[in-house]
Amino acid sequence: MAAIAEFEDEIAEDDADTGLPAGTIGDRYRVDFNAPLPAYDRGRARAFRAHDRDNAGRPLFALSLDRATPCRKTLIAKLIRQPVPSLLCPVADGPVGSGVKGISRRVLIFDRPGPPLREHLSALKPDHLEKFLANVLLPRIAEALSGLAERGFAHRAISLDNVFFGNDKAEGIVLGECVSAPPGALSHSVYEQVESAIAEPFARGWTNREADLYALGVLVVAILGGETPFADEAATITTRRRLSEGSCKALTRNLRCSSRKRVLIAGLLSDSIERRWTAERVKRWTEGFLEEAVVHAGDRHAPSPCQFAGEDHVHPRALAVALTESPAKAARFIASGKLESWIRNSLGDQRMAVEIAEAVARGGASSGRPAALEAMLVSRTALALDPDGPIWYRGLRLARGGLPAAIVDAVGSGDGARVATIAEFLAGPLLREWITHEAKRIKSERTSITEPIAVRIAHFVNDATQYGKGMERVLYELNPDLPCLSPTLDNAYVGTIGELLAALDVRASQISQKSRIFDRHVAAFIASRVENVDGVLKEIGSRQPTDIQWAVAVLSLLATLQHHFHAKSLPGLSRAVAAMLRSQMSEIFSTARREVLVAKIDALAEKGDLSRMHDSLDLAAQLRIDRAEFEDAVAYYGQIDRRCRVLAARPARESIATQDLSDWLASSAAFIAMMASAAGTLFVFLT
């Protein structure tokens, strides 16, 4: 018990020092945010020292995940349960920091490996390199890849930066982690197969296990050459060369090595998946068996060149890349019919020629902005020329299955122009055409987005102004494991509705402008995770935050969520909603009703039960009654006011009523006098 108390004291001290959250995962692993370990940083995820309470001497590091980088959740869970040998596997996963400052970060704990291989590459003597490859590196990596394959996954993060020694004494090899980012996102483009090399880093898709072996081939070239080949060159230039010459030839042109190693490299860098070496063949190579490898000679080529943008092209796939680099010129070139003629006559591919002719015809028949039509024409043509390559649209390059993570990257980095381009792509016909194209080429169930999902996505994009829709909704629909990216949450890692309510509860008490707790991201996150909330979100979206109806709708939604997800007391959120309601109480016309409601709100806010607050206040009905009564009051006031003006404006002396009363009084008196006179006269006459 004393040890636990000491442990928690240390956490509290860290928290005070850094302002960052502190905490433990599973009451066992403690993250020291004061001790960064930049050597283990991965993309936007930051590494820190971590400690194991059960084993003080165990070196660990924690990777604090970036919420705008989708992690491989299923693989994380799998690797924690069943670690793979020679692979840096997470030992624990969980939020850190909740409860202290209320802001949680998702952290993965890893056993800390030795230094990165890259840092010690120069220390490896050239004579020992083959031995190192055969006895240390390749067996370990093959073991890691086989282990992953047994679990149904590919690594997709092999690069020179992601290979470590097993310990501080530079013994053994461990393949770095592959779970903190989407597949291929953190590697240089040369580690990617030609199909996905020019795709955006986050849009490289899942591809396959063969892609790991290709990356392993590039890793071998990098180790032998001392650095990643063509690391400083633009991805499109390297890729065009790889498409023209074949990856092996393009990447090893300056490499000097033995023929045995050349066979290994040729086997791994084959652009043909069927001819590429398998893990077993790599293992056989390490065991000294003589294996054969066919050097792939690049893409097919035409006997006569096609001239585009001042360059001669003979390879259709390389030409596809060149077309997408100058879309305006490409559109004119395609429309002129020269490309179709070259394909038909020189390349001799009638099917491809027909596809391009169809693309030209479809472009002429479509309506839209000229730039979008141009882009669609180039995109369709590029897809026809390179059916396995990424789809291109106005600067976007998306490989198979790469769309969800590409959206996360665009939205997460706040690149409005890229988000707009993606939205245009999703709303247009290209996405559905791409789906049809993919469905024809690959039969796997996990190919990509299906037709009904595409229709749904287009609907969300077209209704972009509505709350709970737009690109934010697409983001969360396509990335079901993604945490909420709302700026309100201050980088907190919020993966579920329960966590969202807890995070909003904390943030609500920290921010001064309470209406900011509910934004488009929060709305879209809720809409994508909870059913039947579109109506209330529409109500929220149609009102301004200064409108009481807005606050009422927010209360209604939060109350439903609290009730539905059995969230505990939410005092912060209750107080924030109460503050919003109070600030907009001026919209309740009746002073008495307002005072009663304010008193009720204040009392209910402290209880933290939004559901009860919603039911007790019944603000929707109160507002309706208040409005009706106010209208009656206005009408009544008008009547009174008119009567007052009549009374004030007309002097009593001049009024008809005065005349009538005067006549009545005078005639009455006169009549009495007459009767008295008649009676008197009669009396006198008779007596």
Add this chain to the structure above:
Amino acid sequence: MAKKAAAKAAGGGGSPVLLACLIGIMLIMLSFVALPSVMILICGMLPTIILFFTAPRRASGALATMFSLNLAGVLPVLGILWARGHSVPTASIMLADPFMWALMLGGAGLAMFLMWFMPHVAATVLGVRYRHELAVLEKRKAALVAEWGNRVIEEPRRQ
């Protein structure tokens, strides 16, 4: 509506004349039976007769007042006439008596006084009543403003 009003106006011009004719015929018939009384009535009721022909039609209250008080003054004179034998010479003597005239026209004078004085009384009564009603209404307005705010005043202007 206009036609109705015109017809009413036309009827309004003919009706007093008709009434006067009827009264005249009745007096002529009565004069065969009681000429002295008719003499006294015609002379004594002169203020009413004059008012009948000169007063605007809407002044029916004034005419009623004048008629009642004028008659109240004439009735004692008629009583005296009947007490003195109800003959034309007696009636002529009485008509030459200023006291008799004072008695008959005194009622008319009193009617004139009432017609001047009563509007003041009525205005005072109604003024008090209006002020009270205004105060009550102002209180109600204030209560409405207190309950609903200035919007209850501004809302009709917006509409």
